Amino acid sequence: MTDPLRPAAPSARSVPHARTEPLPLPPASAPPSPEGAELGDELKDAYWSTWDGEASRTSMWKIFAKLPAIIRRVLGMAWRADAPATWAVIVLQLGSAAMAAFGLLASIGVLQALFAQGATPDRIRAAFPSLALVAGLLMFRAVLDAGVALYQARLTPKIRRIVEMDFLRLAAHVRLEAVDDANWADDSNRANDRGLYYARQSITQIMELASALLGLIGAASVLTLLHPLLLPLLLASVIPQGLASVRSARMRFLSQVRYSTLQRRVRLFTWLLLDRDAAAELRSSTAQPALLGEHERIARRIEEEDTRLGRAEARTALFGRAVGGVATGLTYAALAWMTIVGWLPLASGGGAVLAIRASQGTLTRIVLATHYVYEHALWVSDLYTFLEKCRTLLPRRTGLAAPGQVKTISIENVAYTYPDGKKPALNGVSLELAAGSTVAFVGANGSGKSTMSKLIAGLYEPTAGSITWDGTDVLTMDAESVQAQVAMVLQDPVEWPLSALANITISTGTITQADPRRAHEAATASGADRVIAGLSQQWTTPLSKRFKDGEELSGGNWAKFAVARGLYKDAAVLLLDEPTASMDPRAEHAAYTAVLRGRRRADRITILISHRLASVIECDRIFVFQDGQIIESGDHTSLMAQRGEYHQMFTLQAAAYQGEAPSRNGDSG
Numbered sequence: 141m142t143d144p145l146r147p148a149a150p151s152a153r154s155v156p157h158a159r160t161e162p163l164p165l166p167p168a169s170a171p172p173s174p175e176g177a178e179l180g181d182e183l184k185d186a187y188w189s190t191w192d193g194e195a196s197r198t199s200m201w202k203i204f205a206k207l208p209a210i211i212r213r214v215l216g217m218a219w220r221a222d223a224p225a226t227w228a229v230i231v232l233q234l235g236s237a238a239m240a241a242f243g244l245l246a247s248i249g250v251l252q253a254l255f256a257q258g259a260t261p262d263r264i265r266a267a268f269p270s271l272a273l274v275a276g277l278l279m280f281r282a283v284l285d286a287g288v289a290l291y292q293a294r295l296t297p298k299i300r301r302i303v304e305m306d307f308l309r310l311a312a313h314v315r316l317e318a319v320d321d322a323n324w325a326d327d328s329n330r331a332n333d334r335g336l337y338y339a340r341q342s343i344t345q346i347m348e349l350a351s352a353l354l355g356l357i358g359a360a361s362v363l364t365l366l367h368p369l370l371l372p373l374l375l376a377s378v379i380p381q382g383l384a385s386v387r388s389a390r391m392r393f394l395s396q397v398r399y400s401t402l403q404r405r406v407r408l409f410t411w412l413l414l415d416r417d418a419a420a421e422l423r424s425s426t427a428q429p430a431l432l433g434e435h436e437r438i439a440r441r442i443e444e445e446d447t448r449l450g451r452a453e454a455r456t457a458l459f460g461r462a463v464g465g466v467a468t469g470l471t472y473a474a475l476a477w478m479t480i481v482g483w484l485p486l487a488s489g490g491g492a493v494l495a496i497r498a499s500q501g502t503l504t505r506i507v508l509a510t511h512y513v514y515e516h517a518l519w520v521s522d523l524y525t526f527l528e529k530c531r532t533l534l535p536r537r538t539g540l541a542a543p544g545q546v547k548t549i550s551i552e553n554v555a556y557t558y559p560d561g562k563k564p565a566l567n568g569v570s571l572e573l574a575a576g577s578t579v580a581f582v583g584a585n586g587s588g589k590s591t592m593s594k595l596i597a598g599l600y601e602p603t604a605g606s607i608t609w610d611g612t613d614v615l616t617m618d619a620e621s622v623q624a625q626v627a628m629v630l631q632d633p634v635e636w637p638l639s640a641l642a643n644i645t646i647s648t649g650t651i652t653q654a655d656p657r658r659a660h661e662a663a664t665a666s667g668a669d670r671v672i673a674g675l676s677q678q679w680t681t682p683l684s685k686r687f688k689d690g691e692e693l694s695g696g697n698w699a700k701f702a703v704a705r706g707l708y709k710d711a712a713v714l715l716l717d718e719p720t721a722s723m724d725p726r727a728e729h730a731a732y733t734a735v736l737r738g739r740r741r742a743d744r745i746t747i748l749i750s751h752r753l754a755s756v757i758e759c760d761r762i763f764v765f766q767d768g769q770i771i772e773s774g775d776h777t778s779l780m781a782q783r784g785e786y787h788q789m790f791t792l793q794a795a796a797y798q799g800e801a802p803s804r805n806g807d808s809g
Contacts, residue, residue: 207510207513207514210513210514210517211346211513213517213520213521213524214342214343214346214513214517214520215346217299217302217303217339217342217343217520218295218299218343220302221295221298221299221301221302222294222295222298225291225292225294225295225298226295228287228291229288229291229292229295229347232284232285232287232288232291233284233288233347233350233351233354234354235284236281236284236285236288236351236354237351237354237355237357237358238358239277239278239280239281239284240281240354240355240358241358241359241361241362242277243274243277243278243281244358244359244362244491244494244495244498245362245365245491246270246273246274246277247270247274247491247494288347292343292344292347295343296340296343296344297340299339299340299343300336300339300340303336303339303340303523304336306527307331307332307335307336307523307526307527310527310530310531310534311328311331311332311530313530313534313535313620314530314533314534314535315533315534315535315599315619316594316599316600317558317559317600318533320558320559321559321560327526327529328526330522330526331522331523331526331527334519334522334523335519335520335522335523335524335526336523337519338516338519338520338523339519339520339523341512341516342513342516342517342520345509345512345513345516346513348505348509348512349506349509349510349513351505352502352503352505352506352509353506355498355499355502355505356499356502356503356506359374359495359496359498359499359502360374360495360499362491362495363492363495363496366484366488366491366492367478367483367484367488367492369478369483370475370484370492370495373471373474373475373492373496374471374495374496374499376467376470376471379467380460380463380464380466380467402438402441402442402445403442405434405438406435406438406439406442409431409434409435409438410435412431413428413431413432413435416685416686468496471496472493475489475492475493476489535618535619535620535623536601536615536618536619537618537619538616538617538618539618540612540616540617540618540621541617541618541621542598542609542614542617542618542621542622542624542625543609543610543625543712544625544712545575545712545743546575546609546610546625546712546713546745547574547575547610548572548573548574548575548609548610548611549572549573549596549607549608549609549713549745550572550573550606550607550608550611551569551570551571551572551573551592551595551596551605551606551607552570552605552606552607552608553568553569553570553604553605553606554566554568554569554570554592554595554602554604554605554606554607555567555568555569555602555603555604555605556591556595556600556602556603557603563768564603564768565588565591565768566588566591566592566595566602566768566769567767567768567769568605568769569588569592569605569768569769569770570605570770571763571770571773573596573713573745573747574745575712575742575743575744575745576742576743576744576745577745577746577760577761578746578747578748578758578759578760579745579746579747579748579759579760579761579762579763580747580748580749580750580756580759580761580762580763581593581747581748581749581763581765582749582750582751582753582756582762582763582764582765582786582789583764583765583766583785584766587765587766587767587768588765588767588768588769589717589749589765590717590749591768592765593628593715593717593747593749595607596626596713596715596747597622597623597626597628597713597715598614598619598620598622598623598626599623601615601619609622624649624711625711625712625713626711626712626713626714626715627647627705627706627707627709627710627711627713627714627715628706628715628717629702629703629705629706629714629715629716629717629719630702630717630718630719631717631718631719633698633699633701633702633705633719635683635684635693635698636683637682637683637684637686637687637690638682638683639679639680639681639682639683640668640671640672640675640678640679640680640681640683640701641654641659641679641680642654643683643701643705644659644662644663644668644701644704644705644708645659645708646705647705647706647708647709648708648709658708658710659704659708661707662704662705662707662708663704665703665704665707666700666701666703666704666707667700667703668697668700668701668703668704671693671697671700671701675691676689676691677689683701699719702719703716703719706719711744712743712744712745713744713745713746713747714744714745714746714747715746715747715749716746716747716748716749716750717749718749718750718751752793753786753789753790753793754793754794756776757776758776759775759776760775761773761774761775762774762775762776762779762786764779764784764785764786766785771784771785772784772785772786776790
């Protein structure tokens, strides 16, 4: 069964974040080569392979040197998640190791009784007390191990939940500029996919390493008690197989590095073949054979790599076991000699054999667990680095909240340049917005309308100039309090996979507490009420086909929910950025009528951004943007009289609807 918390394969929508390099193009006159047409080999290492195989490139001495710091961090996470459970796991693990050592000593007592002089029945009867002790110790150890498993099962999900909530709280609140950064997707997805998973896994690996180390220490202690020379014999017998285990572990990690690109490709093709968003085009374009063929081609290469790795591991294991067999034989010969010359009683020699056999398997566990602890710790460290980065990118907190109502928003000589922009998106913009008014921003694509709206909404901070609410600079207010007082409706709204009711009430930060009357009014004003009436479960219907009894909406109907969401928020500023672009003409007219007339409030500023100029005719003031500046402003009548940019755009649209050709000066005649 697949662990749902394992790092997920990237979805089709996340493919751009894989940071692929473009395929080299062949000369225009030459057809692409078969190798150039293949999809599998030109990827750069993506975020999910950043630390894969790092342990294989690091010496064991370096790994052991870093282990204390790694263990402190992991145990710190565990202690924060559940201190009593962490303490219980440590104590029970120590107790289990002690029972193993005592069991080994008790086994020697059994051997001593069995190897003593006398009749066989007498020797067996003499061994019963020691046998009973061994059985009791094994039973008690089983209870302790069950306790370890129980508390570990309680601890690890808490670690995952606490770290995940830290991650989500920070990542969801960072400034919008950070999310716009091209590196953000890689950083956040790497932390989410790998860091969170290995944060949970790391405690398991730490416990495995601790168990193996304690077992080895227990066996070594018993051997030292039996005879000091037995400890070097233990090392001589386990080192060859230990080195073979190290080599095999490194080969597995290196193999993972070699074909991680192929694995990513296979996961991607698998996702495309199963993804619901790709299903329609997959079938309509009959692309299944192409994807299946590419999947099989890459899968065969992975199969070849797995086979190669298996052969190499078999050779390494054969060599290690052969050398280990010779070393073990020499160890047993030394034990026999020590027994013959009287340095070691026969029963103690038998106990030494048991300890050596147990230690060989334990050393393999130590090597593998050490590799895993080190590599997992790299991912956890990467996660914590990301969390620290998030803390530096949180919105400003000043202690001053934005007011619930605003009479005037003044924008003075505002400029804004995007972090990676080469020229300002806004430059010297000044305007004033009054409560009770409805204004419109119009202009060509890229003229600065949406950027201005994001500055008003508090999502961006101006590079220059100021934005004030009733004379108070918004930069002196908590950024999120400003955002809470702006209801922003976007052209491409998020299709929340929630109930119809929650899709409206989520704008106030809750989906469990709703005002039914306000929700109904908002839905009625936007036209979403008629959509809801047609749903199978009406207000409780999940708006996603990925859920049982869920339903899917058209783009226009999603837009109605987005407008309802903005109206339900009941904020001081209502900002609509092309919200009706996907609506049919009647629905668009109804929505604008509701916003401009029916739902107009004397204490709210309404801002409308639209390319359909017929919808802004009734606005109190229209601002025309061009190249990041306002070039015209006024109401519809005054702007038409100016016969400038607005007049030309409106005339062109009117002529298209009327089937007329505009004159060269933009007059429709």
